[in-house]
Amino acid sequence: MKDDLLLDPLIDILVNAKNIAVLTGAGISAESGIPTFRGEEGLWKQYRAEDLATPGAFENDPSLVWEWYDWRRGIIGSKDPNPGHFVLASWEKDFPSFHIITQNIDGLHQNAGSKNVLELHGNIWKLRCTGKGTLFDDQNIPLEEIPPLCSDCGALLRPHVVWFGESLDMGILNDAFLLSRECNVMFVVGTSAVVQPAASLPLTARESGAAIVEINPDATPLTAYVDFSFRGRSGEILPLIDKKLIQAQKPGKD
Numbered sequence: 001m002k003d004d005l006l007l008d009p010l011i012d013i014l015v016n017a018k019n020i021a022v023l024t025g026a027g028i029s030a031e032s033g034i035p036t037f038r039g040e041e042g043l044w045k046q047y048r049a050e051d052l053a054t055p056g057a058f059e060n061d062p063s064l065v066w067e068w069y070d071w072r073r074g075i076i077g078s079k080d081p082n083p084g085h086f087v088l089a090s091w092e093k094d095f096p097s098f099h100i101i102t103q104n105i106d107g108l109h110q111n112a113g114s115k116n117v118l119e120l121h122g123n124i125w126k127l128r129c130t131g132k133g134t135l136f137d138d139q140n141i142p143l144e145e146i147p148p149l150c151s152d153c154g155a156l157l158r159p160h161v162v163w164f165g166e167s168l169d170m171g172i173l174n175d176a177f178l179l180s181r182e183c184n185v186m187f188v189v190g191t192s193a194v195v196q197p198a199a200s201l202p203l204t205a206r207e208s209g210a211a212i213v214e215i216n217p218d219a220t221p222l223t224a225y226v227d228f229s230f231r232g233r234s235g236e237i238l239p240l241i242d243k244k245l246i247q248a249q250k251p252g253k254d
């Protein structure tokens with residue numbers, strides 16, 4: 001079915017929806033100029049995740065891992081949210097319950113104005129003490145020292161992100177599953193839907209009766225299970241949906 005034919009039935013659902021959850025991935029920030037992980041230009045095409053995004057890699061060579069994150073902080077720090085982020089931020093005011101569950105560590109949802117954001121994989125602007133777990137905000141580009149050390153106890157600091165083989169924060173993950181079970185509609189935006197446990201959230205939402213809307217230029221393992229698949233860029237599709245929603249009179253809070 002052509003995308004424009006999907007819009008009207010989706011708008012009918014959105015006008016009556018009270019509870020929306022959005023799962024986002026690297027693709028929503030692609031139009032801001034931040035590289036994704038998989039795909040032709042993806043980070044994992046140029047770098048080995050095993051060397052840079054695992055606890056073992058950090059143990060072996062913390063400076064190498066930090067140099068990579070310092071480089072990425074430089075890229076991310078120079079980028080702004082795009083229209084996709086801004087539409088999602090505006091929807092927070094339009095639905096009684098609206099939450100973003102993001103795999104991204106770039107903070108662009110918050111920069112766009114979103115408040116209800118669960119960060120499944122952490123945040124690149126936070127550093128964590130490997131000794132006591134203390135969190136530090138650090139916006140310096142470049143970092144003052146590599147590897148950075150804890151100002152309280154002198155232990156090594158690490159990026160506050162979730163690497164392969166590491167557990168996600170259980171509180172955040174439980175909240176994400178709860179939102180997935182409770183939502184009427186789940187948008188899945190810009191994720192290849194291959195990394196667990198994030199990739200299970202839309203299936204949980206679907207099992208609980210939510211309509212699933214995928215926005216992605218490419219098909220993913222999830223595509224066969226979604227109710228609406230918009231094959232395009234989120235910075236274009238989300239504003240299109242928003243425009244239609246405004247035309248259909250945005251739903252109020254009660």
Ligand code: BJW
Binds near residue numbers: 039053165
């Ligand atoms: C656009 C667009 C535009 C482009 N508009 N869209 C075997 C089976 C099942 C699971 C496992 C397994 N072996 C190991 C596991 C577990 C593992 C896992 O899932 N691996 C799979 C890859 C197989 N998961 C974990 O290890 C997780 N922990 C865990 O499970 O704990 C329990 C456990 C413990 C011990 C052993 C095993 C399990 C942790 C996962 C942590 C992921 N970390 C990273 C790095 C974060 C920090 C950093 O950024 O440096 O998170 S990896 C990377 O992938 C990053 C992302 O958040 C994550 C997901 O990627 P995302 O966002 O989907 O990006 P892409 O690039 O994949 O996709 C972009 C999409 O956008 C594409 O589809 C494009 O088409 C699209 N796009 N332009 C809209 N304009």
